[in-house]
Amino acid sequence: MLTRLLLACGLALAVVAPVRAASWPAPVDGTYVVPEFRFDDGETMRDLRLHYVTLGSPHHDAAGHVDNAVLVLHGTGGDTNQFLRDQFAGVLFVPGGLLDASKYFIVITDGIGHGKSSKPSDGLREKFPHYGYRDMVRAQHDVLVDALHVDHLRLVMGTSMGGMQTWLWGETYPSMMDALMPLASLPIQISGRNRVWRDMIVDDIRNDPDYRGGEYRNEPIRGLEAAWYIEWIFGSAPLYDQTLLPTQSASDAYFMEKVKPTAMRLDANDMMYQFESSRDYDPEPDLGKITAALLAVNSADDQINPPELGIVDKDIAKVRHGRFVLLPITSATRGHGTHTLPAIWGKYLEQLLTSSAR
Numbered sequence: 396m397l398t399r400l401l402l403a404c405g406l407a408l409a410v411v412a413p414v415r416a417a418s419w420p421a422p423v424d425g426t427y428v429v430p431e432f433r434f435d436d437g438e439t440m441r442d443l444r445l446h447y448v449t450l451g452s453p454h455h456d457a458a459g460h461v462d463n464a465v466l467v468l469h470g471t472g473g474d475t476n477q478f479l480r481d482q483f484a485g486v487l488f489v490p491g492g493l494l495d496a497s498k499y500f501i502v503i504t505d506g507i508g509h510g511k512s513s514k515p516s517d518g519l520r521e522k523f524p525h526y527g528y529r530d531m532v533r534a535q536h537d538v539l540v541d542a543l544h545v546d547h548l549r550l551v552m553g554t555s556m557g558g559m560q561t562w563l564w565g566e567t568y569p570s571m572m573d574a575l576m577p578l579a580s581l582p583i584q585i586s587g588r589n590r591v592w593r594d595m596i597v598d599d600i601r602n603d604p605d606y607r608g609g610e611y612r613n614e615p616i617r618g619l620e621a622a623w624y625i626e627w628i629f630g631s632a633p634l635y636d637q638t639l640l641p642t643q644s645a646s647d648a649y650f651m652e653k654v655k656p657t658a659m660r661l662d663a664n665d666m667m668y669q670f671e672s673s674r675d676y677d678p679e680p681d682l683g684k685i686t687a688a689l690l691a692v693n694s695a696d697d698q699i700n701p702p703e704l705g706i707v708d709k710d711i712a713k714v715r716h717g718r719f720v721l722l723p724i725t726s727a728t729r730g731h732g733t734h735t736l737p738a739i740w741g742k743y744l745e746q747l748l749t750s751s752a753r
Contacts, residue, residue, distance in 0.1 A: 419488040420496050422448035427542035438524040445538050446511035447504040448475045451496035465550045467503045468557030471669050474510025475503045486737045493744050504538055506531045508668050515664035521609030527675035532563045552576035554734035562678040565685035574751035575689040579734035581706045584677035593670045596622040600663045609664050620658040629698050632730030682713035688751040689717045692740050694733035696724040
């Protein structure tokens with residue numbers, strides 16, 4: 396679900412400085428500022444900052460339209476760096492990779508409230524507009540069309556929150572892309588246990604006395620720790636974690652050295668806004684509007700999107716060119732965090748690209 400959940404998968408958490416293999420190109424930073432952005436609830440914000448990175452160069456067809464653009468969308472609490480690591484970029488963006496940056500124009504955005512895009516911790520705190528997923532998708536569209544002059548996408552793909560936004564992209568701009576690949580997501584309103592644990596996270600932070608209605612002088616660390624612990628549990632992979640931490644001492648050390656310190660690097664307002672932004676997500680009624688080829692991929696050990704719910708199995712029939720793949724639990728899967736490991740699901744991406752080729 397989140398970049399932070401890479402920790403739950405036993406993967407490196409330090410994403411401030413991307414690890415770049417020599418075989419994939421350095422990303423190019425960009426920022427687009429929307430002079431006045433109107434959110435779906437009517438709130439407005441002047442000079443909304445939208446950060447993105449690109450790899451590769453756009454290619455134009457005979458009519459002058461970009462025909463090789465790929466949009467990649469991150470999870471809740473993540474940012475562009477989620478994909479600028481060897482485990483992802485070093486598999487997909489390298490020469491000969493499925494999304495070889497010498498052939499594709501890859502665009503990775505920081506969603507509103509995340510990374511280097513505008514967010515509550517920049518200064519507005521709880522006065523920051525209460526954005527939702529649909530606002531984030533529209534902002535991503537602004538980056539592509541207004542900043543990068545891209546009016547067509549070869550592929551939209553995303554992980555967790557980015558996977559959910561991929562479903563929304565297919566409904567909102569159905570003629571704009573050839574293919575869609577939502578990873579680690581469900582195409583329904585967030586409800587049931589998925590909604591309750593999000594409520595718990597927000598409640599833990601808001602009820603910390605140090606939160607002070609969002610105007611805290613120091614981070615409300617007790618609330619943040621409780622919230623992060625909930626997030627870690629749901630993002631964890633039991634089989635892998637047992638293999639990684641086979642003894643009591645190893646588990647205790649992992650908690651103290653890896654899990655517990657993470658809360659110190661979080662911002663309470665940013666985290667609350669990120670989780671509350673899912674409130675407007677409900678693609679199910681409009682799944683029939685999706686016309687692009689769509690291949691959804693989940694992992695059977697994903698505790699956030701558990702397979703026993705049978706939701707994607709049922710709803711994929713509403714997508715005219717839709718297909719669903721459930722990855723079995725193996726020693727290689729990492730629960731929810733499997734979404735950022737293309738070495739596991741890359742063959743399905745290859746199938747999607749082949750079947751959707753013009």
